[in-house]
Each structure stands twice: as structure tokens, then as C-alpha cells.
Amino acid sequence: MSTLTVDSPLLERALAAVATVDDPEIPGVSIVDLGLLETITTTDEGHISIGLIPTFSGCPALAMIASDVEAAVAALPGVEAVTVSWLTAPVWDIERVTSEARTTMATDLTVAVRIGTGPTPCPRCGSPTVEQSEFGPSRCRAVHRCESCREVVEVMRDR
Numbered sequence: 001m002s003t004l005t006v007d008s009p010l011l012e013r014a015l016a017a018v019a020t021v022d023d024p025e026i027p028g029v030s031i032v033d034l035g036l037l038e039t040i041t042t043t044d045e046g047h048i049s050i051g052l053i054p055t056f057s058g059c060p061a062l063a064m065i066a067s068d069v070e071a072a073v074a075a076l077p078g079v080e081a082v083t084v085s086w087l088t089a090p091v092w093d094i095e096r097v098t099s100e101a102r103t104t105m106a107t108d109l110t111v112a113v114r115i116g117t118g119p120t121p122c123p124r125c126g127s128p129t130v131e132q133s134e135f136g137p138s139r140c141r142a143v144h145r146c147e148s149c150r151e152v153v154e155v156m157r158d159r
């Protein structure tokens with residue numbers, strides 16, 4: 001993530017702590033790998049300030065993610081205070097998800113990542129999938145079905 005500057009040992013530990021937080025709806029995938037972490041700074045000694053960007057505004061997991069991040073960082077030695085805020089800019093887009101996270105989602109969770117406007121390929125067989133409902137179990141994801149292997153696929157998207 002090119003915008004992140006981690007220039008102190010405390011910030012390095014704080015970043016590592018944030019990276020232990022998974023998206024509650026995508027177990028096993030760190031919010032850092034999902035591209036949610038935008039800024040991490042120390043405003044003064046021992047005060048960590050973290051800026052996150054939401055994957056989809058109104059996603060009900062946001063409050064849980066913020067409190068998980070706060071708890072993980074607050075537990076570090078040398079940290080006196082933690083501020084977690086949701087930024088309104090930049091807008092999250094699917095390109096922020098690392099390729100490792102995309103692979104984990106596809107193989108472990110049958111969650112596909114839609115890039116661009118073409119059909120989303122099935123994580124199992126690569127065939128095009130067809131949208132079944134605009135909103136899946138989470139507002140962040142739609143539900144598709146593979147035309148070839150009939151797998152039900154959740155699709156993460158940025159709009």
C-alpha cells in the first residue's frame with residue numbers, strides 16, 4: 001500500500017496488529033489485505049490514529065471491524081490511546097484487494113471478486129456466473145450462480 005508510511009517501531013507493531021483483524025464476514029482474510037487500511041499515524045507519543053475506508057457504505061460489519069482494530073492496537077505495549085475513524089475518501093475499490101486475498105476468498109470461501117464490468121468467473125471452474133440477487137447475505141456482496149458447475153458464488157464488488 002503505497003500511501004502508508006510506517007516510520008517507527010511502534011507504528012510497525014500497530015500495523016502488524018491491524019493485520020491480525022479479519023473481516024468478520026470473510027474469515028481468514030485480513031482487513032489490510034482487503035485494502036481497508038488507508039492511514040496509520042502517531043499523533044503524539046503512544047497515540048495511534050488509524051484511518052479505514054469501508055468496502056461498501058452501510059456494511060453492517062463496519063462497527064465490529066472498528067472495535068476489533070481498536071482492541072488489537074490498544075493491547076500493544078507502549079500504546080496509550082487509539083483512534084479509529086472511517087474515511088470518506090478515497091473510495092474503496094476492488095483493485096485494493098491483494099491477489100493473495102482474492103485467492104484465499106476463491107478457494108476457501110467461494111467468494112469471487114468482480115473486476116470491471118464483464119461476467120464474474122466462477123472460483124471453482126472459471127466459467128461465467130449469473131447474478132441471482134443484487135444483495136447477498138451481506139450488502140457488500142451479491143449472489144451469483146455458476147452456469148457450468150452450479151456452484152453458488154458470492155461476489156464482492158465495489159458498486
Ligand SMILES: [Zn+2]
Nearest residue numbers: 122125146149
Ligand atoms: Zn463453476
